[in-house]
Amino acid sequence: MLSNAIERIGLGLFAFVEEIGGLATLLLDVLKWTFRPPMRVQNLFAQLDFVGVGSIFIVALTGVFSGMVFAHQSWRAFELFNAESLVGPTVSLTITRELAPVFSALMVTMRAGSAMCTELGTMRVTEQVDALETMAVNPVQYLLVPRVLAGLIMVPLLVMIFDLMGLMGGYFVSVTVKGLSAGTFITRTQQWLDPEDIGEGLIKGAVFGLFIALVACFKGYHASGGAKGVGQATTEAMVASALGIFILDYFVGVILH
């Protein structure tokens, strides 16, 4: 029993290391093909549009409600110490440093990562990837580079939108609902919130965006076994992306300080 469990953990660990190796190889491949002509501008714009523009609405909505929920809860806590004026800084720091990058990346994973993985997986199992290759077009350059770049570029931009909407949500609950003075909310927030906090969120956004796009591409591109295989690849990509976001969140946070 126990040895069996240890063996299973060992195999799991082995598979994990193998996957990390696969991701790293893919990253290098993508890097290499990013800088070779021809530039696939049209494909890049299509992905920027899909990953970024297409996610604005859900990220904005998540942002507003995260800000509102967080303001509401911290108000309840700070009320006990008559420190309601600190709600603004608390909300803004938490949002810019943590909530915006993590939640934006999760939303992009669900919306765009899953679609990316399914699309690439379907292209793989229906031999469309092979067809590209036989037509002397490099599939990494044609399919993967635009997707990975779109993740890298668009998630930080979405984080900015989340920041803005989150602050507005926090402002709405503190000032409009709870009656804090607008001046207090704004000056206190300005006092505490530094550009570095926003920067930290953006860097995290870029790291997460790169990671989730890479995972979706990796799983989709190497899918096999028909529709079932594509479904399985997408499930694996979603789980790995979500877990990876939280794990990376910790390490990027530590490295930045």
Add this chain to the structure above:
Amino acid sequence: MTAPAAQPMIQVMDLEKAFGANKVLTGINLSIPAGSTCVILGGSGSGKTVLMKHMIGLLKPDHGRVIVDGEDIVPYGPEDLERVRRKFGMVFQAAALFDSMTVYENVSFPLREHRKELKEEEMREIVKAKLAIVGLKDVEERFPADLSGGMRKRVGLARAIILEPKIVLYDEPTTGLDPITTDYVDEMILDAKKMLGVTSVVISHDIASAFKVADNIAFLYQGLIVAQGAPAMLRHSEHPAVKLFLSTWFGKN
């Protein structure tokens, strides 16, 4: 039309390929003269597609050589393979059209990638002409999902020949087509050889069309080419698997 048989266009030597424990090809030797049509026959799952994918470098063998137009492509990386692949067109078993693109975008795709000097108008003309060759018209703006299986296959065919390649690989071009379209595709393969001197490799289940288009037939069985030669020769093969396979068709007719 007598093809110069001296220089083989494709030569496969001692090719072995396994997927894990599944030994699919165990020592393939096959030589395809320039300008000829070679049909590969074999049961389903016998490794015909795997063999074909080695010819264009989509798969790497565990052992052996694949010589295309004088170059061993086995050690080649992506850049060299891209150069070699410009000599090829390939028709996939399930067409493998890009389903996010219209028929026009699919068929013009190779032109857009490799004939950038062409104007949009010229591309339209070429696409139209190629679609006419495969017996399709006014389908340019439709998406692959809106086409029947036979039509998809013919669009795939048009895409494969749009750059007028030296070598065309057909993976089951007639499977699932009605008899009239099957005849049409057979004629197309014959015409491509006669008019353009194309070297063709055709995977088939269909013994009638195999005997019609082939200069040579290779019979794949249990990882090996167990019989090869002109159709008339193969018909008298003594190999039990070949006899059984052929009798299913000749028996009926």
